[in-house]
Amino acid sequence: MLKAINDMLNPKQLDFILAKDKRINLLTGSVRSGKTYVSLLKWAIFVGLMPSNSEFLMTGKTLTSLKRNCLGLLQDLVGVNNFTFSISQKSAKLFGRIVWLEGANDDRAESKIRGMTLAGAYVDELTQIPEDFYKMLLSRLSVKNAKLYATTNPDAPSHWVKIQIIDNEEIEKAVWSFTLDDNEILRKENEEYFKNLKKEYKSMGGVFYERFILGLWVLAEGLIYRQFANNTEMFLKDKAVDEHGNKINFLIISIGIDYGATRGETEFKATGITQYFKEAWTIDEMKLAGLYSPEQIYEKFIEFYRRVVSRYGKVTHCFGDYGALGQVLTYGLNRKLQQENIPLQVQDCIKGQIIDRIYMDQMLFAQSRRFILKECKYLIEAYQQAVWDDKKPDTRLDDGTTPIDDLDASEYSMFPFYDKLMMRIKGG
Numbered sequence: 001m002l003k004a005i006n007d008m009l010n011p012k013q014l015d016f017i018l019a020k021d022k023r024i025n026l027l028t029g030s031v032r033s034g035k036t037y038v039s040l041l042k043w044a045i046f047v048g049l050m051p052s053n054s055e056f057l058m059t060g061k062t063l064t065s066l067k068r069n070c071l072g073l074l075q076d077l078v079g080v081n082n083f084t085f086s087i088s089q090k091s092a093k094l095f096g097r098i099v100w101l102e103g104a105n106d107d108r109a110e111s112k113i114r115g116m117t118l119a120g121a122y123v124d125e126l127t128q129i130p131e132d133f134y135k136m137l138l139s140r141l142s143v144k145n146a147k148l149y150a151t152t153n154p155d156a157p158s159h160w161v162k163i164q165i166i167d168n169e170e171i172e173k174a175v176w177s178f179t180l181d182d183n184e185i186l187r188k189e190n191e192e193y194f195k196n197l198k199k200e201y202k203s204m205g206g207v208f209y210e211r212f213i214l215g216l217w218v219l220a221e222g223l224i225y226r227q228f229a230n231n232t233e234m235f236l237k238d239k240a241v242d243e244h245g246n247k248i249n250f251l252i253i254s255i256g257i258d259y260g261a262t263r264g265e266t267e268f269k270a271t272g273i274t275q276y277f278k279e280a281w282t283i284d285e286m287k288l289a290g291l292y293s294p295e296q297i298y299e300k301f302i303e304f305y306r307r308v309v310s311r312y313g314k315v316t317h318c319f320g321d322y323g324a325l326g327q328v329l330t331y332g333l334n335r336k337l338q339q340e341n342i343p344l345q346v347q348d349c350i351k352g353q354i355i356d357r358i359y360m361d362q363m364l365f366a367q368s369r370r371f372i373l374k375e376c377k378y379l380i381e382a383y384q385q386a387v388w389d390d391k392k393p394d395t396r397l398d399d400g401t402t403p404i405d406d407l408d409a410s411e412y413s414m415f416p417f418y419d420k421l422m423m424r425i426k427g428g
Helices: 002-008 011-018 035-049 063-078 107-113 131-140 160-166 184-189 191-204 206-212 226-230 294-312 326-339 354-366 377-385 404-427
Strands: 024-029 055-060 083-086 091-094 097-103 120-123 147-152 173-178 252-258 265-273 280-289 317-320 370-373
Touching: 011 035, 011 173, 024 035, 024 160, 035 063, 035 091, 035 097, 035 120, 035 147, 055 063, 055 131, 063 083, 063 091, 063 097, 063 404, 097 107, 107 131, 120 131, 131 160, 160 173, 184 191, 191 206, 191 226, 191 354, 226 354, 226 377, 252 294, 252 404, 265 294, 265 404, 280 294, 280 377, 280 404, 294 326, 317 326, 317 404, 354 370, 354 404, 370 377, 377 404
Parallel strands: 024 147, 024 173, 055 097, 055 120, 120 147, 252 317, 280 370
Antiparallel strands: 083 091, 091 097, 252 265, 265 280
């Protein structure tokens, strides 16, 4: 058995498997470094050795991300007879033990686990979890010898995970750091993918390469979209056509709206996503600068909508900002669309964390899967000028000196499809 495990793991992973566990066991480091794989393997061993009447928890930012990152892999590791799960019922069975499944994507999440008595917990992407949820989780780990296993990519040095766990010498913890180069098995099995991954993150530059390849806890500084700013022409197109000159039939055409209430600007951005979520194209935009009444905004949106439809076909989705008076404006816009018999329902956007939205665009640029029509000059300018806010970790500077609203509207049109675009990213 030990020889079989030894053949499956690289030296860093084997050290982790053989080490004596602490109450808190954190694996931090780069993408594809093997930390999730080995942490799930040890989690399975830990659960299997605990009393059969014990209860456990597995959590991530969302149940969708937990399933994508962990549950399928865990099933592959131990077999479908030993691990079954139901996302709808938020429960699983691992070696006959009950494992509860929860998402923890906002500050209200800690209420989901109040009252639980747990023998162990597994957390995917710990830096994405609210600190209050983590504190509540520690209080639930009250069974004798209960343990926490968690994985994460690095974040800002001021993040609570860095302060409360990694730099905290007063708690019982073990912290394991992994880099991409530690994953010798991946490099041997798929050297081309290994090299391409490094190139893609290096082309993104700055914070994403340092955190996700080198595994460093560093601040985000300077230009955000450095690759785009330095090589703009690579990502611009005259027309939405494929390599053979044929017009692209987009799988999804999505409009994002940022009402820009504080600066008197409203932005409409239309994004076309191709089959299999391979590419994302900004195909049209409209900026309303100055003061517009709600009725004028609605009329301009309908003008924009009809222009997009006439050029590219059916608009499948629309997402509007819900900040400030956003929801009121969206309500009025939906009534106007109904009156005009336009088959479109404007939904509230999914904002997510700004750095996740930035990461999605950056990776699409790095993989040559993100394009913008040259006529969309406002969005082009926004990508060229965007910088990190040196006073707020992992946030864009939004003091009126750069056109942030254009980026917001574009991201609102794309971010609801993040998981599918990321599946494409991870699949290569």
